[in-house]
Amino acid sequence: MYLVILLLLIIDRSTAADIACVTGASGYLGTELTSQLLNLNYHVRGTVRDPSNEKKTKHLRLLPFANERLKLIKADLLGGADAFTECVEGADILFHTASPFITTNINDPMKDLVEPALHGTENAVRAALKSNSVKKIVITSSIAATMSSAMDKDGDCFTQTDWNKKSTLTSGGLDAYRYSKTIAEKKFWELLQDENLNPRRITGATINPS
Numbered sequence: 001m002y003l004v005i006l007l008l009l010i011i012d013r014s015t016a017a018d019i020a021c022v023t024g025a026s027g028y029l030g031t032e033l034t035s036q037l038l039n040l041n042y043h044v045r046g047t048v049r050d051p052s053n054e055k056k057t058k059h060l061r062l063l064p065f066a067n068e069r070l071k072l073i074k075a076d077l078l079g080g081a082d083a084f085t086e087c088v089e090g091a092d093i094l095f096h097t098a099s100p101f102i103t104t105n106i107n108d109p110m111k112d113l114v115e116p117a118l119h120g121t122e123n124a125v126r127a128a129l130k131s132n133s134v135k136k137i138v139i140t141s142s143i144a145a146t147m148s149s150a151m152d153k154d155g156d157c158f159t160q161t162d163w164n165k166k167s168t169l170t171s172g173g174l175d176a177y178r179y180s181k182t183i184a185e186k187k188f189w190e191l192l193q194d195e196n197l198n199p200r201r202i203t204g205a206t207i208n209p210s
Contacts, residue, residue, distance in 0.1 A: 021087040021134075023047045023124050024098025025072065026056050029140055031063075033095055038065040045087045047075035047098065077120030084127035094128040096121060097140040099184065102177065109169050109176040117180040118187055125191050129198050136203050137192070141185040143210035144178035 020037050024030040025046025037044045048057055051072040060066060075083045077098055088094055099117045106112050121139065128134040146158045148166035163186070167178035185206055191197055192204045 019043045019045065019091040019133075021045050021047070021084070021091040021094045021128075023075065023077075023084065023087070023094075023096045023120075026060055027097060030095075030097045031059060033097065034060060034070065035063050038063055038069055041069075043069045043071075045071045045073055045091060047073050047084065047087050049076070050074060077116045077123065079123065081123045081126040081130065084124045085131075088124075088128045088131045088134055090133050091128075091131070092133055092135050094124065094134050094137045095140075096124045096137065098124070099140070099181070103174045106172065106176060109172065109180075113176055113180040114169060114183065117184040121184040122187050122191065125188055126197070129191065129200075129202060134202055136205070137188075139185065139188050139204065139206045141188075141206040141208045142178075142181040143208050145182045145185040145206075146208060148175065148178055 018041075020042045022030055022034050022037065022044055023046075025034050025044070026048045030046065034044050034046055046060065048060075051057060051074055057072055060070065060072065063070065073087050075087065077083075098120055100113055102112055125137060125139075128137050143158075144167070145164055146162040147153070148164050152158075152164075152166065153162070164178055164182045167175045167182060169176055169179050171179070188204065188206065192202065
């Protein structure tokens, strides 16, 4: 997946802008992406829960070029579109990686998974669509958005036309996670295709790692 993300940048690198917004910058994927962007000479704005938490942000501040080109911004997935305004303002690309990955000990699937995945995606994307600068949005989705299991199709490959139609909120555990990723990605495409919300025709892509 990292190679795919990098490829998306290389394709447009001759015209790419200087500023990228990365949500969930301190996470596993967000950290790798932030590192790649910094190495590609981008100025990166990364959203985290608490920029002052040295334990959870030190690894970001130690990245090459972080002192010169990394800014950490406090943002809550459930804080509305305004929570991401500072990150996307003046940026040319939004990478939305922030989303809960919980598959065990889930007390409330709606609160623990669905709300942050769905509303976090909606809030970050809405902020980007309202900006005057963002030209592309890349969402980290999951293979879970395309299928509940490999048995969903009898021996056929899964493509961008496939959706997970079996996972439900009440199934619990890993299936609740699959459901959260499915509805979050569907919301992304819904927002992007809304001409009233996206009059500038911002383009988008999703990454669906397995």
